[in-house]
Amino acid sequence: MTGELDSTEVKATKRRHAVKLAGLALAAPTAAAEILQQAAGKALEFTRQAEATSLGSGTLDHLDLAVAAFNRAYSLKPPKDVFDAVMDYRRKVDTLLKSRHTHRQQRELLAFAGWLSELLAWLAHDLGDARTGLAFATDAFVHGQQAGHGQLCAWSMDAAASINLYENRLAKARDAAMKGLLEAPADHPLTVRLHAQAARASAADGDDDGFTIAYRAAENAYQLLPARAPRRFGMDVLPLADYALTSYPATSYIWLGQAENARRHAAQALAVYESAPVASRSPSREAIARIDLVLAHALLGDPDDAVTLGHQALDSARVVDSVRARARDLTALLARRYPRHAAVDGLRDHHLSATDAPTPLPDTSEGEAP
Numbered sequence: 001m002t003g004e005l006d007s008t009e010v011k012a013t014k015r016r017h018a019v020k021l022a023g024l025a026l027a028a029p030t031a032a033a034e035i036l037q038q039a040a041g042k043a044l045e046f047t048r049q050a051e052a053t054s055l056g057s058g059t060l061d062h063l064d065l066a067v068a069a070f071n072r073a074y075s076l077k078p079p080k081d082v083f084d085a086v087m088d089y090r091r092k093v094d095t096l097l098k099s100r101h102t103h104r105q106q107r108e109l110l111a112f113a114g115w116l117s118e119l120l121a122w123l124a125h126d127l128g129d130a131r132t133g134l135a136f137a138t139d140a141f142v143h144g145q146q147a148g149h150g151q152l153c154a155w156s157m158d159a160a161a162s163i164n165l166y167e168n169r170l171a172k173a174r175d176a177a178m179k180g181l182l183e184a185p186a187d188h189p190l191t192v193r194l195h196a197q198a199a200r201a202s203a204a205d206g207d208d209d210g211f212t213i214a215y216r217a218a219e220n221a222y223q224l225l226p227a228r229a230p231r232r233f234g235m236d237v238l239p240l241a242d243y244a245l246t247s248y249p250a251t252s253y254i255w256l257g258q259a260e261n262a263r264r265h266a267a268q269a270l271a272v273y274e275s276a277p278v279a280s281r282s283p284s285r286e287a288i289a290r291i292d293l294v295l296a297h298a299l300l301g302d303p304d305d306a307v308t309l310g311h312q313a314l315d316s317a318r319v320v321d322s323v324r325a326r327a328r329d330l331t332a333l334l335a336r337r338y339p340r341h342a343a344v345d346g347l348r349d350h351h352l353s354a355t356d357a358p359t360p361l362p363d364t365s366e367g368e369a370p
Helices: 002-021 029-051 059-073 079-097 103-126 130-147 150-166 170-181 189-204 208-223 238-244 247-255 259-275 283-299 303-314 321-337 342-354
Strands: none
Touching: 059 079, 059 103, 079 103, 103 130, 103 150, 103 321, 130 150, 150 170, 150 189, 150 321, 170 189, 189 208, 189 238, 189 247, 208 247, 238 247, 238 259, 247 259, 247 283, 259 283, 283 303, 283 321, 303 321
16 A cells, blocks of 8 residues: 555656646746747847857958959969968958857858968968968868868868978878868869879879879869869869869879970960960969970970070069979989080079079968978
8 A cells, every 4th residue: 555655656746847847838828928928038139149240241241352362363463472461361360260250150251261271371382381381271171171161171182282292292292182082072173183183293203003093083083074164262263174184294294204295295284374364374383384394305305495495484473482393303404414505504594593582481380280
């Protein structure tokens, strides 16, 4: 009997707790209305907090225009000037990220921070500071991940692949290209470029088979590109795929000692560069294509044409660190092959006059680059 009473009491206790938890359901109509009214007020407060922001109404639109303008200026203005302006905006976006904003605004700010860092990676590379360039490439990748922006992640790894390549960190260059490929859409010109980056790294390492496999993957990816090319901040990115399939293999064939293949691809690269719209032209990439053509002529035993084309390359409006690095390869080869050729000496002097020490950058990185 006692057991039955205990069981009854337990059930009653459970019912009382249930009534308390579901008080609204059993409350008098007047009390229920009051509870609902209070809940409505809470809902409004939740909404107000979700929409609370210290960003001005036009801030994000302004940042979008600024990033687009910086991307257009990249190949047209001195890299140090662009670096300083982009760095100033990168600091401003960092400040905005620490202010009050909505979740949607946070994703957009993270993406803008990543795009600015991706551009700073290229500019630091152009100015001869690989460590800073790699630090910003990593920063761009991390912010791209936080923003859920796979393309931004892929673009940042494209920069990291190039910088590592010129630093002769060939395994890291390949790794960066493959990391970018995990994020890039299969039908995007960036996928072509990243495969070509991996091919170029293999060639620099003397891996003929690795180059062939990666370059074939780039060609196959090119076939998947849509008829209407995507744009990046208003600019057509299809030329980047065209460059990757001509200029990158030209350099690769030089490294692999295949002079005729190098000459053919370098000539194609120059034709692509020269036919591109003004907004898509890249004086530095064009200069590298000319240097590759020079090197091919030199390997084929034609020093006079090599010297003429070499002067044209060094007359580029944008002799950045990657151009200087390729020019060093050129003058070293010509000096070895044609040690008593007067025109070769003249080209070496031209190279030295174009190789002013790059302007040092402030130490803006935090920690070691990868």
